[in-house]
Amino acid sequence: MKKQSYIDPHPSSYNSRLVVEMKMEMMEGLRIVDFKDLLNVLNSLEDELKQLMITALNAPEGLELLGTKLDYLCEFIVSEENEKLWRQWGDREDVIQCTKRLRATSDEALCMVEKMRALRVYTEEWDMDLYLSLLSASVNEERHYAQIDGTSKVLFIGAGAFPLSAFIIAKETCAEVVCTDIDHEAIYHGEKLAQFLGLQKILHYSDSHLRHPEFLAATTHVFIASLVAEKKELLEELKSKVPPNCKIIVRYGNGLKSVFNYPLEISLLKEWQVKSIKRDNCIYDTIILQPHKMAAVKAT
Numbered sequence: 001m002k003k004q005s006y007i008d009p010h011p012s013s014y015n016s017r018l019v020v021e022m023k024m025e026m027m028e029g030l031r032i033v034d035f036k037d038l039l040n041v042l043n044s045l046e047d048e049l050k051q052l053m054i055t056a057l058n059a060p061e062g063l064e065l066l067g068t069k070l071d072y073l074c075e076f077i078v079s080e081e082n083e084k085l086w087r088q089w090g091d092r093e094d095v096i097q098c099t100k101r102l103r104a105t106s107d108e109a110l111c112m113v114e115k116m117r118a119l120r121v122y123t124e125e126w127d128m129d130l131y132l133s134l135l136s137a138s139v140n141e142e143r144h145y146a147q148i149d150g151t152s153k154v155l156f157i158g159a160g161a162f163p164l165s166a167f168i169i170a171k172e173t174c175a176e177v178v179c180t181d182i183d184h185e186a187i188y189h190g191e192k193l194a195q196f197l198g199l200q201k202i203l204h205y206s207d208s209h210l211r212h213p214e215f216l217a218a219t220t221h222v223f224i225a226s227l228v229a230e231k232k233e234l235l236e237e238l239k240s241k242v243p244p245n246c247k248i249i250v251r252y253g254n255g256l257k258s259v260f261n262y263p264l265e266i267s268l269l270k271e272w273q274v275k276s277i278k279r280d281n282c283i284y285d286t287i288i289l290q291p292h293k294m295a296a297v298k299a300t
């Protein structure tokens with residue numbers, strides 16, 4: 001089975017990967033016996049990501065090292081062993097603060113990896129098909145549950161510079177897709193990549209969904225990326241702006257997964273009908289939301 005990853009790394013320099021993998025094995029070998037060990041592991045991960053971000057800016061192999069470290073983080077958050085530790089100490093204030101710092105750093109690192117990978121694909125013509133095929137299985141699952149087809153109008157909030165899900169949906173269904181991001185560099189690279197892939201007629205970028213009231217009023221599906229913090233605020237805002245039958249697909253990660261995802265308190269979603277997509281070993285969780293009123297109409 002393919003390893004879970006946000007980034008699906010391109011085959012990289014064997015030696016440099018080996019060094020990072022050896023360090024990872026050393027970390028895996030560390031037995032976490034109390035909360036101090038857990039704090040140490042979280043702090044080390046944060047320090048290493050910061051260091052690798054500097055390396056990535058200065059050495060060609062740095063990008064792959066950073067990608068490998070983020071892959072390790074993905075494995076860390078789906079480990080059952082770590083889940084048990086989290087149940088013991090995840091509520092401690094020091095662990096919560098450490099988690100927030102690590103999430104901010106991993107978010108920054110992923111944004112950086114996405115921009116650099118996008119740049120490599122559209123300037124050096126890396127094999128994008130590899131990325132698309134690796135990810136399409138999990139994206140297809142979300143697409144199947146959300147019933148997206150060529151007539152759909154899909155909004156991606158927090159698409160980033162390398163929005164594989166958005167590209168796969170546009171490529172495979174020809175649905176009209178609008179990607180938004182608050183980061184202008186992510187928009188720049190994402191647009192270039194869309195152009196490189198020949199998707200520019202159906203996939204557009206913008207700095208805010210609020211700039212497109214007509215599209216919003218006809219939107220059939222909204223995706224909210226896992227690394228968007230303001231999920232609750234966005235849902236509140238979207239409620240009155242999208243059609244009542246629009247499906248909102250929210251990716252999130254609670255508990256241990258909040259190390260690399262922003263959380264969402266599902267019990268607070270009282271105005272929505274919530275359907276969970278269950279998948280084992282997934283680095284983020286997904287729910288599909290529809291307003292309660294719409295669900296009631298369907299039931300009669």
Ligand SMILES: C[S@@+](CC[C@H](N)C(=O)[O-])C[C@H]1O[C@@H](n2cnc3c(N)ncnc32)[C@H](O)[C@@H]1O
Pocket residue numbers: 006107110111114157158159160161180181182183186224225226227228229230251
């Ligand atoms: C790193 S990308 C990765 C997307 C990833 N595939 C996921 O599902 O989380 C997350 C992007 O969300 C963007 N972002 C964060 N908050 C946002 C918001 N409120 N509105 C739009 N974009 C946002 C960031 O700038 C970043 O480019």
